[in-house]
Amino acid sequence: xxxxxxxxxxxxxxxxxxEKNYLTVPDGEVMKAHGVGxxxxxxxxxxxxxxxxxxxxxxxxxxxxxxxxxxxKVDLSLAPPEAWLSIFGLNGLTAWIGFTHLxxxxxxxxxxxxxxxxxxxxxxxxLAAAAGLTAIGLTGGADKVARAEATxxxxxxxxxxxxxxxxxxxxxxxxxxDIFFDNTAGALADAVFRHLNIRARVIQxxxxxxxxxxxxxxxxxxxxxxxxxxxxxxGFVAFDYTREFPQALADLQGLYRAGQLTAQDEVxxxxxxxxxxxxxxxxxxxxxxxxxxx
Amino acid sequence: xxxxxxxxxxxxxxxxxxEKNYLTVPDGEVMKAHGVGxxxxxxxxxxxxxxxxxxxxxxxxxxxxxxxxxxxKVDLSLAPPEAWLSIFGLNGLTAWIGFTHLxxxxxxxxxxxxxxxxxxxxxxxxLAAAAGLTAIGLTGGADKVARAEATxxxxxxxxxxxxxxxxxxxxxxxxxxDIFFDNTAGALADAVFRHLNIRARVIQxxxxxxxxxxxxxxxxxxxxxxxxxxxxxxGFVAFDYTREFPQALADLQGLYRAGQLTAQDEVxxxxxxxxxxxxxxxxxxxxxxxxxxx
Numbered sequence: 319x320x321x322x323x324x325x326x327x328x329x330x331x332x333x334x335x336x337e338k339n340y341l342t343v344p345d346g347e348v349m350k351a352h353g354v355g356x357x358x359x360x361x362x363x364x365x366x367x368x369x370x371x372x373x374x375x376x377x378x379x380x381x382x383x384x385x386x387x388x389x390x391k392v393d394l395s396l397a398p399p400e401a402w403l404s405i406f407g408l409n410g411l412t413a414w415i416g417f418t419h420l421x422x423x424x425x426x427x428x429x430x431x432x433x434x435x436x437x438x439x440x441x442x443x444x445l446a447a448a449a450g451l452t453a454i455g456l457t458g459g460a461d462k463v464a465r466a467e468a469t470x471x472x473x474x475x476x477x478x479x480x481x482x483x484x485x486x487x488x489x490x491x492x493x494x495x496d497i498f499f500d501n502t503a504g505a506l507a508d509a510v511f512r513h514l515n516i517r518a519r520v521i522q523x524x525x526x527x528x529x530x531x532x533x534x535x536x537x538x539x540x541x542x543x544x545x546x547x548x549x550x551x552x553g554f555v556a557f558d559y560t561r562e563f564p565q566a567l568a569d570l571q572g573l574y575r576a577g578q579l580t581a582q583d584e585v586x587x588x589x590x591x592x593x594x595x596x597x598x599x600x601x602x603x604x605x606x607x608x609x610x611x612x
Numbered sequence: 613x614x615x616x617x618x619x620x621x622x623x624x625x626x627x628x629x630x631e632k633n634y635l636t637v638p639d640g641e642v643m644k645a646h647g648v649g650x651x652x653x654x655x656x657x658x659x660x661x662x663x664x665x666x667x668x669x670x671x672x673x674x675x676x677x678x679x680x681x682x683x684x685k686v687d688l689s690l691a692p693p694e695a696w697l698s699i700f701g702l703n704g705l706t707a708w709i710g711f712t713h714l715x716x717x718x719x720x721x722x723x724x725x726x727x728x729x730x731x732x733x734x735x736x737x738x739l740a741a742a743a744g745l746t747a748i749g750l751t752g753g754a755d756k757v758a759r760a761e762a763t764x765x766x767x768x769x770x771x772x773x774x775x776x777x778x779x780x781x782x783x784x785x786x787x788x789x790d791i792f793f794d795n796t797a798g799a800l801a802d803a804v805f806r807h808l809n810i811r812a813r814v815i816q817x818x819x820x821x822x823x824x825x826x827x828x829x830x831x832x833x834x835x836x837x838x839x840x841x842x843x844x845x846x847g848f849v850a851f852d853y854t855r856e857f858p859q860a861l862a863d864l865q866g867l868y869r870a871g872q873l874t875a876q877d878e879v880x881x882x883x884x885x886x887x888x889x890x891x892x893x894x895x896x897x898x899x900x901x902x903x904x905x906x
Contacts, residue, residue, distance in 0.1 A: 340840055503835035522838040534832040541797035542825040544816040544847035546634055551845040553838035 319355035319371065319381045322399040323585065325407065326595040326608040327351070328526050337532055340555050349377040349592070352408055354392055354399040362388075370394055372402050377592050379612040390563075396571065400583040404437055404607035406570055412556040413441035414566040416521045417499060418449075419559065420552055425450030427496035430513070431472075432506050433526060435462035437607035440470045440582055441570075442499050447471030448578045451497075454490045456506055458602045465605075469580055478506055487513060494518075502527035508538055520551040526600070582606035613649035613665065613675045616693040617879065619701065620889040620902040621645070622820050631826055634849055643671040643886070646702055648686055648693040656682075664688055666696050671886050673906040684857075690865065694877040698731055698901035700864055706850040707735035708860040710815045711793060712743070713853065714846055719744030721790035724807070725766075726800050727820060729756035731901035734764040734876055735864075736793050741765030742872045745791075748784045750800055752896045759899075763874055772800055781807060788812075796821035802832055814845040820894070876900035 333343045333350065343350050353375030357365050362385050365371060374387040392402045404410065416438075417423060429446045433439045434455025443466060446453035455466045455475040466475035476486045487509055494515035500507050501524035514520070528535060543549060573579035584606040586595060595608055627637045627644065637644050647669030651659050656679050659665060668681040686696045698704065710732075711717060723740045727733045728749025737760060740747035749760045749769040760769035770780045781803055788809035794801050795818035808814070822829060837843060867873035878900040880889060889902055 338840065500835070503833065507835065522835055525835045525839055528833070528835070531833075531836040534834075534836060536830040537833045538828040539797065539822070539825075539831045540828075540834060541794070541801065541816055541819045541822070542828060544845060545819055545849070546632065546847070548847045548849060548852060549845075550847075551838060551843075553840070553842045553844075555839070555842055558842060 319353075319375060319383060320358050321353045321355045321375050321379055321381055321612050322370070323403055323609040323611055324353040324375060324377050325351045325403045326586075326592070326599065326610060327408070328524060328596070328599050330596050331600070337530075340557075350374060351377050352389075352403060353381070354402045355381060364388075365391075370399075372407065377589060377610070377612070379589070390567075397574065397581065398583075400585050400607070400609045401581045403609050404583050405441055405574065405579055405581045406567060408556060409437035409607055410441050410570045411559075411563055411566050412523060413438045413445060414570060415556050415559045415562060416523050416554055417442045417445050417497070418566070418569065419562055420554055421497045421499065421519045421521050423449050423451055423497060426452075428452045428454060428491055428493055429497040429499060430454045430456070430491065430495045430510055431499045431501070432456045432478075432510070433501040433524070434472055434475055435466045435470060435582075436501065437582075438523060439499070439501060440466070440607075441579070443471035444573070444579050445471070447473075448573055454495075456487075456502075456510075461605070462602075465582070469582070483509055484512075497521065499523060501525075504528050504535070504537070511538075511540070511543060514543065514547055514549060517548050517550075520549060522551065522553040529600070584608050586610045588612070613647075613669060613677060614652050615647050615649045615669050615673055615675055615906050616664070617697055617903040617905055618647040618669060618671050619645045619697050620880075620886070620893065620904060621702070622818060622890070622893050624890050625894070631824075634851075644668060645671050646683075646697055647675070648696045649675060658682075659685075664693075666701065671883060671904070671906070673883070684861075691868065691875065692877075694879050694901070694903045695875045697903050698877050699735055699868065699873055699875045700861060702850060703731035703901055704735050704864045705853075705857055705860050706817060707732045707739060708864060709850050709853045709856060710817050710848055711736045711739050711791070712860070712863065713856055714848060715791045715793065715813045715815050717743050717745055717791060720746075722746045722748060722785055722787055723791040723793060724748045724750070724785065724789045724804055725793045725795070726750045726772075726804070727795040727818070728766055728769055729760045729764060729876075730795065731876075732817060733793070733795060734760070734901075735873070737765035738867070738873050739765070741767075742867055748789075750781075750796075750804075755899070756896075759876070763876070777803055778806075791815065793817060795819075798822050798829070798831070805832075805834070805837060808837065808841055808843060811842050811844075814843060816845065816847040823894070878902050880904045882906070 373389045375381040435457040455472040463475040466472040503525035504527040667683045669675040729751040737747045749766040757769040760766040797819035798821040
């Protein structure tokens with residue numbers, strides 16, 4: 319495969335760490351990464367030269383992969399390679415699984431999303447708006463606030479770095495929060511928990527605001543909220559729901575064609591950007607879903 | 613109604629407190645309590661003099677109640693009044709809703725229960741054993757350990773007050789914990805969380821080890837475990853599941869008739885015991901489900 323685009327994900331930091339994780343990348347191995355590539359030679363009946371494929375290609379210019387790592391074919395006439403790594407890739411699938419499949423959204427409810435302008439959060443906002451929910455976002459910086467409100471489905475986005483987060487949050491969710499789609503954990507999650515409604519669903523999709531969990535940092539205990547508010551808190555990893563992926567992709571592509579889903583992609587040129595790109599994600603400097611054209 | 617037995621519940625402390633709760637009892641009102649009573653006068657077509665009824669009777673010798681507070685009729689030929697407040701009352705229903713209905717138990721799994729010898733925990737252990745799971749209990753004191761293992765369905769019970777809790781727990785759950793039925797919160801819950809398996813279900817049924825939640829005490833953050841282990845953590849209050857009660861009661865009575873469910877009731881004589889009875893629960897001195905014969 320000639321790799322057209324390779325993904326940069328916050329989760330990669332965890333894959334490199336010694337901490338227990340669902341996926342690891344030992345020292346000396348190619349970084350695991352989703353990518354979009356063109357088949358340039360094939361010994362596999364399912365894929366022919368010229369096919370464009372989404373799969374586990376890694377951070378490299380050429381990838382020799384087996385059939386199990388080729389996940390599905392990609393139609394570049396619908397959208398460019400980077401879109402197949404963002405709204406039609408793991409970001410879009412993660413947003414759909416967590417929000418549409420697990421959080422059981424109901425029109426009229428309020429969903430609050432952390433890292434609202436990120437690759438996953440940006441899709442959750444648009445899925446929520448399309449489903450008739452009110453989406454409120456937390457994100458860092460005036461540019462991301464503006465982008466979240468202008469193009470990502472959010473009725474209101476709040477800059478968590480500004481003063482008065484609690485007051486801004488209280489004003490933004492007068493009826494409370496029915497679904498909390500959390501990508502950050504930590505103090506931001508604590509602020510949102512105070513606004514959860516009875517029977518709210520909490521979807522744990524990431525923990526980006528906490529850099530080390532060895533040992534876990536402390537925070538306010540949740541047990542009482544879990545009980546009194548009858549909360550349902552679900553952690554998930556999209557890979558566990560491959561059975562749902564065809565439905566997810568069909569939904570996402572339908573919304574894209576209908577103009578209800580836009581991509582926000584930022585493409586870096588050259589693999590030399592790769593290590594710095596992860597750091598960039600954690601500093602919040604990216605302006606869209608980061609991929610590398612190797 | 614002449615009240616035959618009235619319930620004493622740990623939750624009553626919360627109902628009396630100023631903290632936000634699902635149910636409150638303001639100063640000067642009769643303590644809300646489930647009870648079993650005999651109808652001595654009736655202006656209601658559904659209940660006749662002589663019927664024995666389970667319902668919201670309160671801590672009092674005679675109760676004048678409306679039809680909505682009379683929950684269902686009771687058959688004293690199957691079991692004595694106190695059993696209708698324990699295994700066929702809120703304890704049994706709570707155990708059934710949390711374990712059988714919400715935790716989706718699978719034969720061969722391991723369930724860990726805190727306050728294993730309590731009114732709810734004692735039923736969970738027996739439901740788990742009847743369903744082919746391995747039940748491991750945490751409880752306080754050698755007497756309760758012995759009772760949990762002898763009559764309440766537990767393969768192994770651990771005295772959480774003894775030294776070496778972590779080692780005892782590790783030895784008791786070599787394959788990890790698939791369902792954590794938690795009645796205590798706090799440090800005991802922290803110890804159990806370290807043993808949760810991937811896709812474990814956590815059922816938050818009570819928070820008895822923490823006496824005040826204003827403000828919430830701190831503990832290790834759960835977000836990372838929620839994500840990496842794909843946990844599902846569900847708080848619940850049995851009252852929310854009244855639609856399931858007929859099925860729950862039918863199951864519990866079937867197990868009782870089959871000899872797979874025993875009651876463990878401790879009946880106090882006289883309402884004068886009432887306030888001290890709640891304190892007694894929190895000190896762990898009760899030897900079974902506490903009720904008062906007013």
